Amino acid sequence: MEHNPNAKQIFLSTIGLVLSSWLICTQAVWAEIPAPTLGHRLNPVTPPIMAPDFELQDMDEKTHRLSNYRGQVVMLNFWATWCPPCRREMPSMEAVYQRLREQGLVVLAINEWESNDHVFAFMGQLSVFPSFPILFDQQGTVAEAFKVNGLPTTLVINTQGQIVYRAVGGRDFDDPEVVKLLQTVLSEQDSSAHNRPKN
Amino acid sequence: MLRASLTAVFLVLPSYLSAETQVHRDATSGQRAWSIEMNGFGLQLIQLNPDYVTAFYAGRGLARELVEEMSKQCVFGTIARNLADQPLTYRVADWHYSTPDGQNHSLTTKSDWVKRWKNLGSAFKWSLLPDEQTFAVGDWSQGFTTIDLAPGARFDFHFSWRVGERVYEHTFEGVECGTQP
Numbered sequence: 001m002e003h004n005p006n007a008k009q010i011f012l013s014t015i016g017l018v019l020s021s022w023l024i025c026t027q028a029v030w031a032e033i034p035a036p037t038l039g040h041r042l043n044p045v046t047p048p049i050m051a052p053d054f055e056l057q058d059m060d061e062k063t064h065r066l067s068n069y070r071g072q073v074v075m076l077n078f079w080a081t082w083c084p085p086c087r088r089e090m091p092s093m094e095a096v097y098q099r100l101r102e103q104g105l106v107v108l109a110i111n112e113w114e115s116n117d118h119v120f121a122f123m124g125q126l127s128v129f130p131s132f133p134i135l136f137d138q139q140g141t142v143a144e145a146f147k148v149n150g151l152p153t154t155l156v157i158n159t160q161g162q163i164v165y166r167a168v169g170g171r172d173f174d175d176p177e178v179v180k181l182l183q184t185v186l187s188e189q190d191s192s193a194h195n196r197p198k199n
Numbered sequence: 200m201l202r203a204s205l206t207a208v209f210l211v212l213p214s215y216l217s218a219e220t221q222v223h224r225d226a227t228s229g230q231r232a233w234s235i236e237m238n239g240f241g242l243q244l245i246q247l248n249p250d251y252v253t254a255f256y257a258g259r260g261l262a263r264e265l266v267e268e269m270s271k272q273c274v275f276g277t278i279a280r281n282l283a284d285q286p287l288t289y290r291v292a293d294w295h296y297s298t299p300d301g302q303n304h305s306l307t308t309k310s311d312w313v314k315r316w317k318n319l320g321s322a323f324k325w326s327l328l329p330d331e332q333t334f335a336v337g338d339w340s341q342g343f344t345t346i347d348l349a350p351g352a353r354f355d356f357h358f359s360w361r362v363g364e365r366v367y368e369h370t371f372e373g374v375e376c377g378t379q380p
Binding site: 035036039040041043080082083084085113140150151166167168169170 | 243326328332340341
């Protein structure tokens with residue numbers, strides 16, 4: 001019989017995919033131990049840091065460039081499907097997006113190191129399918145540019161393109177305190193738009 | 200005098216009790232976890248079995264050598280949290296474990312692993328607990344910690360953290376590597 005050197009790797013990957021999908025579905029390993037409750041504190045970045053620009057594709061292969069959102073408030077979330085707190089905070093991100101999108105909040109969830117197919121399968125398991133764009137940073141270059149050290153990490157970027165708040169670890173983004181904080185950043189957007197000279 | 204002494208005892212006792220390591224054992228899987236909330240720091244080590252670790256890395260489509268190397272490690276899901284009201288720092292390089300023969304061993308850090316994995320052509324780096332973090336208030340992080348021991352091996356896990364100018368340390372005694380269920 002001819003020996004295929006890739007056969008073992010393919011076999012391992014297949015077994016791994018099946019097992020890890022099962023583990024994600026049942027959350028069999030990490031979920032058995034009580035997980036920390038999701039907090040609601042976003043920490044101010046002082047002084048604010050200019051967000052590096054990037055260009056990434058979403059699930060429909062549409063390209064998103066961060067600088068195209070200048071003038072809006074952007075919540076940038078770095079995540080992966082295998083990361084338990086990332087999965088836990090996702091519904092609250094959708095809830096706050098629904099609550100504040102009319103006021104101009106943009107949510108961009110940047111997936112690290114996973115394929116479109118893998119993420120799409122994961123989305124099907126969520127009770128609420130996120131309506132904000134999921135972007136793919138398959139080589140981790142955007143996370144590196146933003147000095148993201150661990151997942152999840154969430155940044156709030158103001159209308160001037162500056163990072164003004166940061167949260168490392170899972171959060172409940174639909175908590176009234178977070179909503180209030182985002183509304184404050186959004187209201188700064190309104191006043192800066194008001195003060196902007198008319199063309 | 201007696202009243203003052205009793206008051207002092209009751210003031211000190213809760214902080215002493217809260218400094219004890221909590222060991223959680225899941226009734227269904229038998230999986231164990233060691234945790235502490237002490238002096239502003241929360242740390243939880245969650246036993247993972249070798250099958251889970253193999254499935255996790257194989258499921259990412261990573262190089263066979265990488266999957267095999269990680270499968271041989273004793274791996275713990277680790278949750279580190281800042282519970283203090285000021286920034287908190289930890290460095291995995293300051294942590295170590297000791298085996299029953301009395302030997303101390305350094306931990307393989309995330310940077311060590313990423314270097315090894317780069318040689319295997321992989322840029323995957325997200326699964327492991329970051330080497331060093333300064334958490335703002337309320338921040339926390341989750342990732343794997345690896346111990347170079349066989350399934351079922353026992354060891355003591357020594358760790359430290361800094362809040363402000365003060366450095367604290369603690370030991371989880373009798374931690375056990377996961378085994379196949």
